[in-house]
Amino acid sequence: MEIRLRPIGVVESGLPEEGPRVDRRTFVSTVRIFDEFSAGLKGIEEYSHVFVIWFMDRVKETRITLKPWGLEDMPEVGIFATRFPPRPNPIGLTVAEIVSVEPPRLRLRNLDAWTGSPILDLKPYDVLDIVQRPKMPEWLKRFLKIK
Amino acid sequence: MEIRLRPIGVVESGLPEEGPRVDRRTFVSTVRIFDEFSAGLKGIEEYSHVFVIWFMDRVKETRITLKPWGLEDMPEVGIFATRFPPRPNPIGLTVAEIVSVEPPRLRLRNLDAWTGSPILDLKPYDVLDIVQRPKMPEWLKRFLKIK
Numbered sequence: 001m002e003i004r005l006r007p008i009g010v011v012e013s014g015l016p017e018e019g020p021r022v023d024r025r026t027f028v029s030t031v032r033i034f035d036e037f038s039a040g041l042k043g044i045e046e047y048s049h050v051f052v053i054w055f056m057d058r059v060k061e062t063r064i065t066l067k068p069w070g071l072e073d074m075p076e077v078g079i080f081a082t083r084f085p086p087r088p089n090p091i092g093l094t095v096a097e098i099v100s101v102e103p104p105r106l107r108l109r110n111l112d113a114w115t116g117s118p119i120l121d122l123k124p125y126d127v128l129d130i131v132q133r134p135k136m137p138e139w140l141k142r143f144l145k146i147k
Numbered sequence: 148m149e150i151r152l153r154p155i156g157v158v159e160s161g162l163p164e165e166g167p168r169v170d171r172r173t174f175v176s177t178v179r180i181f182d183e184f185s186a187g188l189k190g191i192e193e194y195s196h197v198f199v200i201w202f203m204d205r206v207k208e209t210r211i212t213l214k215p216w217g218l219e220d221m222p223e224v225g226i227f228a229t230r231f232p233p234r235p236n237p238i239g240l241t242v243a244e245i246v247s248v249e250p251p252r253l254r255l256r257n258l259d260a261w262t263g264s265p266i267l268d269l270k271p272y273d274v275l276d277i278v279q280r281p282k283m284p285e286w287l288k289r290f291l292k293i294k
Contacts, residue, residue, distance in 0.1 A: 003202050005150045005236045037235055040211045042225035046284035055150050064187045078189035080269040088184055089152045091200055091268050095276055121238050122227040125281050129242055134272050137193035
């Protein structure tokens with residue numbers, strides 16, 4: 001079975017692939033929704049945050065297990081126990097803050113997609129997406145400096 | 148541009164399409180990951196919650212705008228301002244609670260996918276996915292009975 005999707009838009013200005021590292025938490029990306037779909041943005045400005053489902057089109061490799069960040073002192077874990085890119089389906093999922101909406105464009109903070117990445121879907125974030133105390137593995141808490 | 152994806156698994160036992168309505172918040176679904184990818188589950192039991200990215204393969208229609216739940220007293224909004232199915236790319240996204248992991252199967256609470264739906268990806272939920280007070284439109288707050 002093969003599933004075929006088409007981009008609904010593109011990251012016009014996103015994280016640079018080269019050069020100095022950018023802090024995604026403050027960086028503002030511009031996403032353009034293609035004209036045939038841009039009426040689908042109507043009312044999205046009533047939300048503060050949106051899930052961006054995008055396609056990591058530069059990923060050429062698939063890993064089923066890996067050590068997070070390639071670090072030797074990390075445990076070997078399955079790809080579905082991580083958010084790393086070399087997945088069987090390289091779908092990106094990011095919670096982004098809506099900075100402004102001027103159809104067909106949105107400006108979004110915290111998106112970690114490169115310029116040119118295809119957008120597959122946008123879904124508003126709502127209270128049902130909040131998990132108050134999610135359990136996470138020790139290796140991730142160590143990285144995020146969480147007790 | 149066309150994007151081709153392949154299922155990594157299937158909802159073996161999910162919400163029934165017919166019969167009495169089931170409360171998804173308590174219903175436990177079984178997802179089976181295909182053998183070639185099942186090692187990718189290693190360590191996923193260290194998380195309490197996971198994003199399930201699935202394909203709404205029964206959606207035959209695309210809407211760019213709609214009235215939520217088809218109700219006349221709702222405003223007309225864009226599809227990307229809702230989570231409703233008739234999207235240009237009918238990708239489902241659900242935060243599910245991990246009940247148990249016995250590879251190649253997971254039991255998940257709160258998944259709103261029908262039996263037989265293809266699974267595209269699993270991504271663990273972490274603290275960076277929490278938005279403490281997301282802004283939402285009045286029509287959604289009215290539905291969720293939130294002030």
